[in-house]
Amino acid sequence: GAKTRGRNAYRFFEPGMDVTIRTRRALETDLQAALTRQEFELNFQPIMNIASGEIVGAEALVRWHSPVRGLVLPQDFIPVAEETGLIIPLGEWSLVKACAVAASWRSGVYIAVNVSAVQMRERNFISTVTSALASSGVPANRLELEITETVLMDESDVVLTTLRQLRQLGIRIALDDFGVGYSSLSYLRRIPVDKIKIDRSFISDIDNHDTAAIVSTIIRLGTQLGITVTAEGVETTGQLEFLRREGCVQAQGYLIGVPSKAEAVCNIVREAHILAGSGRSPPRSEP
Ligand code: C2E
Ligand code: MG
Ligand code: MG
Numbered sequence: 001g002a003k004t005r006g007r008n009a010y011r012f013f014e015p016g017m018d019v020t021i022r023t024r025r026a027l028e029t030d031l032q033a034a035l036t037r038q039e040f041e042l043n044f045q046p047i048m049n050i051a052s053g054e055i056v057g058a059e060a061l062v063r064w065h066s067p068v069r070g071l072v073l074p075q076d077f078i079p080v081a082e083e084t085g086l087i088i089p090l091g092e093w094s095l096v097k098a099c100a101v102a103a104s105w106r107s108g109v110y111i112a113v114n115v116s117a118v119q120m121r122e123r124n125f126i127s128t129v130t131s132a133l134a135s136s137g138v139p140a141n142r143l144e145l146e147i148t149e150t151v152l153m154d155e156s157d158v159v160l161t162t163l164r165q166l167r168q169l170g171i172r173i174a175l176d177d178f179g180v181g182y183s184s185l186s187y188l189r190r191i192p193v194d195k196i197k198i199d200r201s202f203i204s205d206i207d208n209h210d211t212a213a214i215v216s217t218i219i220r221l222g223t224q225l226g227i228t229v230t231a232e233g234v235e236t237t238g239q240l241e242f243l244r245r246e247g248c249v250q251a252q253g254y255l256i257g258v259p260s261k262a263e264a265v266c267n268i269v270r271e272a273h274i275l276a277g278s279g280r281s282p283p284r285s286e287p
């Protein structure tokens with residue numbers, strides 16, 4: 001009867017849960033060790049000014065090369081790192097590393113670093129950022145911090161104050177994955193941001209008439225508010241041409257370049273600089 005089935009279901013359920021917990025614990029343990037064993041790496045993805053074709057910046061994206069798990073992508077360990085607090089030392093490592101790489105690149109190129117809500121709420125966050133800049137000698141205006149809505153869901157003023165202080169230092173703030181959250185527009189009214197990055201789900205669906213209308217509206221909105229608009233996940237020339245026609249300032253995606261090792265992106269950056277410097281001088285605009 002139902003009672004027997006219920007008991008069986010319970011018996012089957014429990015070992016499964018146990019496995020889940022053990023898997024999760026193993027992941028936490030491996031993650032903890034990964035930091036000291038230096039298994040993390042930063043890849044960089046170029047960001048292009050659409051009007052000039054110049055590479056103006058690069059986004060740092062963390063990769064975990066686990067000897068037992070192989071390559072692990074951020075979506076599979078960042079949430080765990082956030083819940084365990086490991087994102088604090090990992091985030092600090094990312095900032096220091098990204099600034100060191102920025103120091104080795106030509107001065108016109110900025111570096112964007114993703115920042116979790118947990119980091120942003122940490123007391124020492126500003127000093128973590130400023131010492132990463134100081135030790136690398138990279139000026140604040142070459143650093144951009146990418147935040148998502150989860151950073152802003154905190155109702156307290158702490159996050160707002162931190163964002164203002166960062167901007168006062170000359171660091172730019174970008175609102176990542178724009179458009180997929182619950183209240184992207186209301187945040188634009190409250191939060192001082194320099195840039196919005198249109199989520200790639202919009203770009204991949206740009207052939208859809210309604211999606212195209214939303215994207216061009218976001219671009220116009222950004223323009224009117226004096227906020228730089230970047231399109232994420234640009235994969236085709238058709239998408240790039242649409243964005244160019246609509247006046248989108250920046251593009252990032254596999255079409256422009258996949259996330260690569262710092263040295264490889266450095267070459268792309270140098271080539272783009274040489275190309276931009278030869279012949280007619282391309283129009284320059286704010287990154
Ligand atoms: P994100 O900040 O929105 O980064 C863009 C993601 O889209 C990256 O995934 C990138 O590899 C991918 N991407 C870029 N261009 C294309 C494209 O043309 N097509 C497609 N299909 N994908 C593209 P990734 O590297 O797996 O990172 C995922 C997310 O993990 C990031 O999303 C970011 O939120 C987070 N993340 C990455 N690195 C860090 C980090 O150092 N710290 C923190 N807190 N979060 C990070
Ligand atoms: Mg990002
Ligand atoms: Mg994004």
Ligand code: MG
Nearest residue numbers: 148176177199
């Ligand atoms: Mg994302």
